[in-house]
Amino acid sequence: MPKISDEKRESRRRQILEAAWICFQDRGLHETTMDDIIRTSGLSAGAVYSYFSSKDDLILSAVTTSLAGLGEVVIPMLKADPALPPEMLAQGITTAIDEFTTRAGYDLKRIALMGWSEAQHNERLKSAMQVFYRAVRDAVAESAKSWKASGVIAGDAEASSVAKAFVSLVLGYVVQSSLLGDVAPKDMATGLKHLMA
Amino acid sequence: MPKISDEKRESRRRQILEAAWICFQDRGLHETTMDDIIRTSGLSAGAVYSYFSSKDDLILSAVTTSLAGLGEVVIPMLKADPALPPEMLAQGITTAIDEFTTRAGYDLKRIALMGWSEAQHNERLKSAMQVFYRAVRDAVAESAKSWKASGVIAGDAEASSVAKAFVSLVLGYVVQSSLLGDVAPKDMATGLKHLMA
Amino acid sequence: MPKISDEKRESRRRQILEAAWICFQDRGLHETTMDDIIRTSGLSAGAVYSYFSSKDDLILSAVTTSLAGLGEVVIPMLKADPALPPEMLAQGITTAIDEFTTRAGYDLKRIALMGWSEAQHNERLKSAMQVFYRAVRDAVAESAKSWKASGVIAGDAEASSVAKAFVSLVLGYVVQSSLLGDVAPKDMATGLKHLMA
Amino acid sequence: MPKISDEKRESRRRQILEAAWICFQDRGLHETTMDDIIRTSGLSAGAVYSYFSSKDDLILSAVTTSLAGLGEVVIPMLKADPALPPEMLAQGITTAIDEFTTRAGYDLKRIALMGWSEAQHNERLKSAMQVFYRAVRDAVAESAKSWKASGVIAGDAEASSVAKAFVSLVLGYVVQSSLLGDVAPKDMATGLKHLMA
DNA sequence: GATGAATGAGTCTTCATTCAT
């Protein structure tokens, strides 16, 4: 029995994660049953369990993997040199989120929302998410320093507060988009700009 | 035991809701069992079910009641005349949220977060939440018009985009507060002000 | 507090029994809840329990009372002198059953059927029903003796077997009527007559 | 544990049905708990539910399967050519019922009785039973035509009424047997013969 | 006598996980 190749393993994991995303966003993290995911993935129960040790593991992986993918898109934008000005960054990040999260049949934004909720009483998930969001916020704080240096914002502004407010704007965009569905990246950009005028 | 008085009924409902809030924020909406709530409330299963017809009903009531209470605090602030300027409104609302949501033993902000997640696949809850958040956003849009009129923001600003951005800031505050825990109303106020400078 | 009069008590019992008949025939003996009966009767739980000590008691009373009422109609017919000939008796009894059991909103035949089923594992009810049906069968056996005496049937016929067959015909009429609904007393009379020709 | 064979599946279903018959006749259809059946079957809850989707499904299957088995014994007798004369048919069918229904530890006649009762408020069961009993009655009507043709009964007899009366006799036998327990196939045969003389 | 809110044991059913094949 030859060992399965690494690519094969990776593609199987992906296949299961994809199934999990679909089910989770359809039914919620805990209302989704392992059987839902198993059936959607097209694999057997045993197979799924050989890739993910438990449902909790699958939840953690589903949320953090989606976050990591999003990070790959967003972080470079934050590290752009020269730093993008606030309203362009707001539009850029929210647009990137929209583009990255909107998949065939599901929307990872909603998975993120579910992850925040789940993290309230799941320490492992909470830690993983905190690492991610703190990294994002730190990168925004760096941008804030550039903004101060280049005179885009006041020189006595606190980078950390600016970063917190900016991150709120983005997180709130995800909430509004998932819950009300009538917001666009443009709203964040122009709204912020006018609020800033 | 002849007919119970209306106040008594209301206080019993409250007692159950209080128990539900504690359990929900501790264990999550679906990870909480009815037995958890029943035990925490100090009542019997039958009694709880005579006030709430199902767990779903209890989830809906727990989330919407907490939202309604919050609305009573926030809406007047939005309707203040003359309208509070943006950064003061941001600080005022986030402070009010903190004060209203922080209870003995639990934090309703986390219940809100769970509600957003649950609303993704619970239409009744989603509708109820949409009504609330749209009302809030509409009120913010009214404030935005005042801001335009009084020259606080540009005359050609779109009130709706300004409202969407502002609401994002507040919603994002709730997320950041629940997830990272290191944000204060002051951050939103000063962050916004500096972003606006 | 003056004791309630006997007529009043009797009419209350009747009221509850009537409610029980309606519910039982609608939902079945065990699928009917005490609350169904309580609500249908228009009385309070306590009131119903002051007339019937338990649900089992109510089931027993509902079935036996309906049987007793039926007996009052059927027994005289069986004791008619001179005895009615078989096919007229068959038609007479089944017609009487139809007339007695068909009430506004329910049909006691169905209650009888439920009683037979319940009696399979309810000894008290079984005994009560056995007393009734044996009495009926004994009366039929008496008629059979008259039939032999008057030459309507063979002189060497066994009255007990004739009675058993005749009673089967009547019981089977109840089953067929409740289950298939397309039988009439006339069918029993003419069917029997032709089978006898 | 790869796919189980069809025979294995069938035998497992049988095992559960057998357990259900035992419990149902002991305790009644609704007084029997799923746990009773589960324990009696020797399987686990999950296993039982993988063969029968609900208690209702199990009730329906228990009753209709027993009916179907009985049909396999009785229908050939009704279709015998030349047709058996009435009293022989009566004795034949009731004897077949006795032989078929009496099992080690339980009696399917009682299950039939419970089925009739249950059918009063269970439409799916009612339909299934109606199909069966109508088929039986139609076959009896065919026999009645033979009887007319061969002069066993009057030429102007109505086959349908004769069939209805005959079926009543058989159904009533089941009732009397289950309720009073002192009837034998012979009683139906001789009782009918003498009633016919 | 009457009321009806409260009790809590008991029921059906689900579902994460395992392991014999």
Added chain:
DNA sequence: AATGAATGAAGACTCATTCAT
């Protein structure tokens, strides 16, 4: 390696009955 049938603990909800008022 893979399969999917089996497990059984746990969960939501019901309902006969009681008893404080």
